[in-house]
Amino acid sequence: xxxxxxxxxxxxxxxxxxxxxxxxxxxxxxxxxxxxxxxxxxxxxxxxxxxxxxxxxxxxxxxxxxxxxxxxxxxxxxxxxxxxxxxxxxxxxxxxxxxxxxxxxxxxxxxxxxxxxxxxxxxxxxxxxxxxxxxxxxxxxxxxxxxxxxxxxxxxxxxxxxxxxxxxxxxxxxxxxxxxxxxxxxxxxxxxxxxxxxxxxxxxxxxxxxxxxxxxxxxxxxxxxxxxxxxxxxxxxxxxxxxxxxxxxxxxxxxxxxxxxxxxxxxxxxxxxxxxxxxxxxxxxxxxxxxxxxxxxxxxxxxxxxxxxxxxxxxxxxxxxxxxxxxxxxxxxxxxxxxxxxxxxxxxxxxxxxx
Amino acid sequence: xxxxxxxxxxxxxxxxxxxxxxxxxxxxxxxxxxxxxxxxxxxxxxxxxxxxxxxxxxxxxxxxxxxxxxxxxxxxxxxxxxxxxxxxxxxxxxxxxxxxxxxxxxxxxxxxxxxxxxxxxxxxxxxxxxxxxxxxxxxxxxxxxxxxxxxxxxxxxxxxxxxxxxxxxxxxxxxxxxxxxxxxxxxxxxxxxxxxxxxxxxxxxxxxxxxxxxxxxxxxxxxxxxxxxxxxxxxxxxxxxxxx
Numbered sequence: 001x002x003x004x005x006x007x008x009x010x011x012x013x014x015x016x017x018x019x020x021x022x023x024x025x026x027x028x029x030x031x032x033x034x035x036x037x038x039x040x041x042x043x044x045x046x047x048x049x050x051x052x053x054x055x056x057x058x059x060x061x062x063x064x065x066x067x068x069x070x071x072x073x074x075x076x077x078x079x080x081x082x083x084x085x086x087x088x089x090x091x092x093x094x095x096x097x098x099x100x101x102x103x104x105x106x107x108x109x110x111x112x113x114x115x116x117x118x119x120x121x122x123x124x125x126x127x128x129x130x131x132x133x134x135x136x137x138x139x140x141x142x143x144x145x146x147x148x149x150x151x152x153x154x155x156x157x158x159x160x161x162x163x164x165x166x167x168x169x170x171x172x173x174x175x176x177x178x179x180x181x182x183x184x185x186x187x188x189x190x191x192x193x194x195x196x197x198x199x200x201x202x203x204x205x206x207x208x209x210x211x212x213x214x215x216x217x218x219x220x221x222x223x224x225x226x227x228x229x230x231x232x233x234x235x236x237x238x239x240x241x242x243x244x245x246x247x248x249x250x251x252x253x254x255x256x257x258x259x260x261x262x263x264x265x266x267x268x269x270x271x272x273x274x275x276x277x278x279x280x281x282x283x284x285x286x287x288x289x290x291x292x293x294x295x296x297x298x299x300x301x302x303x304x305x306x307x308x309x310x311x312x313x314x315x316x317x318x319x320x321x322x323x324x325x326x327x328x329x330x331x332x333x334x335x336x337x338x339x340x341x342x343x344x345x346x347x348x349x350x351x352x353x354x355x
Numbered sequence: 356x357x358x359x360x361x362x363x364x365x366x367x368x369x370x371x372x373x374x375x376x377x378x379x380x381x382x383x384x385x386x387x388x389x390x391x392x393x394x395x396x397x398x399x400x401x402x403x404x405x406x407x408x409x410x411x412x413x414x415x416x417x418x419x420x421x422x423x424x425x426x427x428x429x430x431x432x433x434x435x436x437x438x439x440x441x442x443x444x445x446x447x448x449x450x451x452x453x454x455x456x457x458x459x460x461x462x463x464x465x466x467x468x469x470x471x472x473x474x475x476x477x478x479x480x481x482x483x484x485x486x487x488x489x490x491x492x493x494x495x496x497x498x499x500x501x502x503x504x505x506x507x508x509x510x511x512x513x514x515x516x517x518x519x520x521x522x523x524x525x526x527x528x529x530x531x532x533x534x535x536x537x538x539x540x541x542x543x544x545x546x547x548x549x550x551x552x553x554x555x556x557x558x559x560x561x562x563x564x565x566x567x568x569x570x571x572x573x574x575x576x577x578x579x580x581x582x583x584x585x586x587x588x589x590x591x592x593x594x595x596x597x598x599x
Contacts, residue, residue, distance in 0.1 A: 212459055213467040219456045222445045230460040231431030349451040
């Protein structure tokens with residue numbers, strides 16, 4: 001998988017050279033790979049740079065975990081054009097699932113619980129996709145947005161009143177994640193585990209985007225009806241992406257639950273679902289790396305602003321204002337400042353002018 | 356048995372009767388023109404064949420299979436390909452990617468995910484682009500092409516699906532006389548492997564390219580026959596001299 005993604009990248013740079021030679025109308029330089037490598041380097045050295053600031057390592061781990069939720073939304077909206085206001089549902093349900101497995105079965109081994117969380121996220125998303133996306137007629141964006149939002153809201157209400165899962169208090173003292181005899185507590189080890197898993201998710205999503213399937217998705221975002229006339233089962237493609245996104249959210253939810261030692265109704269409701277939308281739009285949807293930046297900025301700002309005494313009580317308003325300004329004046333997000341539209345949308349074929 | 360058999364097709368838009376009991380047969384390898392005054396139901400018929408909307412009654416049988424209620428996706432898989440009246444190229448993708456997207460439409464999801472046919476299709480995509488005079492524009496965005504070039508790209512995309520029947524809705528709309536001539540020459544070679552239904556206002560173009568004509572008027576078939584027969588038909592002459 002990785003080697004193919006790498007060869008795609010190489011192919012891209014070759015075609016960029018050809019483009020220069022044939023005189024394109026709007027040449028573009030690939031900057032995303034540099035941004036990605038830069039982000040990876042920063043992420044790798046961060047815990048060492050932070051030294052004994054364990055609170056910041058915990059914050060950084062949280063950002064990595066929530067980035068999975070952000071990527072999950074980007075897969076839906078940025079890649080498949082599905083406006084999902086319910087990604088936290090898959091995140092939260094998977095978080096609850098592993099917390100319950102820990103509590104009732106006294107089991108929290110990484111090799112079984114993380115795949116279980118992914119399976120829960122995948123199946124739940126597939127179920128939603130079957131109802132919301134797989135109809136005979138193309139569902140509208142509003143229908144899907146409301147469907148997912150309602151699902152997320154209903155789940156939050158249901159869990160809030162269900163004693164078995166802790167009702168409004170949620171489940172606390174979630175069992176620690178284990179690998180053999182080793183237990184992951186907050187700190188560097190959990191950070192690198194989250195980073196490794198995020199990297200795998202990222203490479204998987206990137207592989208999706210750069211494959212021939214990615215071309216179908218790029219076409220779908222521009223004109224869904226046209227693609228149906230080509231013979232593409234547009235709804236099936238959407239359902240597959242949505243289920244994959246649910247799986248990613250499920251993995252994030254499980255890690256969140258283990259990392260925080262807690263999972264509550266708010267972790268599956270519209271509040272967190274909407275935050276995932278903000279992460280993605282702020283960072284730059286459709287770029288995959290953008291949502292990670294968006295998560296880091298929102299969570300970093302929240303952390304910093306909540307510490308300043310003067311604005312302690314109004315920081316959510318300040319943060320909301322900052323986000324509003326960015327979304328209004330930079331609709332392509334932060335990464336949109338660096339990455340051209342053409343690179344964001346993608347280029348899949350190459351011309352053999354020399355062949 | 357004809358490649359496409361349409362029997363008693365009716366379509367209403369609220370109180371407007373767009374099609375009323377239309378019977379048309381299209382033989383394999385034939386270039387079949389649909390002509391008629393504005394509002395006679397040509398585009399409605401074409402869209403009913405392609406599946407952009409369903410007929411209210413009647414039947415459409417394509418290649419021995421009833422497709423009256425089939426979705427556009429199912430019709431495309433059966434071998435029907437439509438070029439829209441208004442160009443519907445994907446403007447933010449390159450010209451090359453537009454054709455590749457059409458060409459890979461029969462690939463299964465796992466094969467698309469593995470990108471297994473990207474290199475294999477390269478030669479075919481380049482050949483199509485060359486044939487439609489778009490090769491030097493392959494890396495440009497489709498939205499940057501001139502109107503005439505977008506029409507050619509649309510035809511190239513429709514042919515990339517390797518259809519048994521190609522539906523063209525006003526392929527020369529907005530083209531210069533030279534571009535129309537070129538379009539006619541570009542379409543000629545496809546006769547060997549594909550039938551064509553073409554809706555066009557330019558009667559000279561239709562006369563030059565088609566073997567057979569169906570004339571629609573007010574949602575009904577006014578007359579059908581080969582080009583010479585239709586040219587001599589008094590009914591058709593009356594409609595075209597009084598209302599066109």
